[in-house]
Amino acid sequence: MRPANEVDCTQAIDDVLQIFGGKWPFLVVQQLFKGPQRFNQLRRNLDTVSSKALSEVLRNLEQNDIVLRTVYPTNPVSVEYSLTNKGQDFQSTLVEMGMWRKRWAQ
DSSP: OOOHHHHHHHHHHHHHHHHHOSSHHHHHHHHHTTOOEEHHHHHHHTTTOOHHHHHHHHHHHHHTTSEEEEEEOOSSOEEEEEEOHHHHHTHHHHHHHHHHHHHHOO
């Protein structure tokens, strides 16, 4: 039988990977820490991401309440992406990950 904290950690890792698994979700969230952006702004800032991959990542992040998609009734319609409170809260986790990397980088 595993200790309770090991089970909790495993579940937490599984949950985070369901949302942030892959290369692009972390990078999209990192871009949105700078402020709200439109799709093409994100695509330019992440110049190697395809439109299809970016759309899928944004949809997944929106479904998991990390990203808010706001549609403005302009002509043509404009859509802006921003972080929800839940998404903004993840910044401290990324900062900790960066500090860990810096501490242990070869």
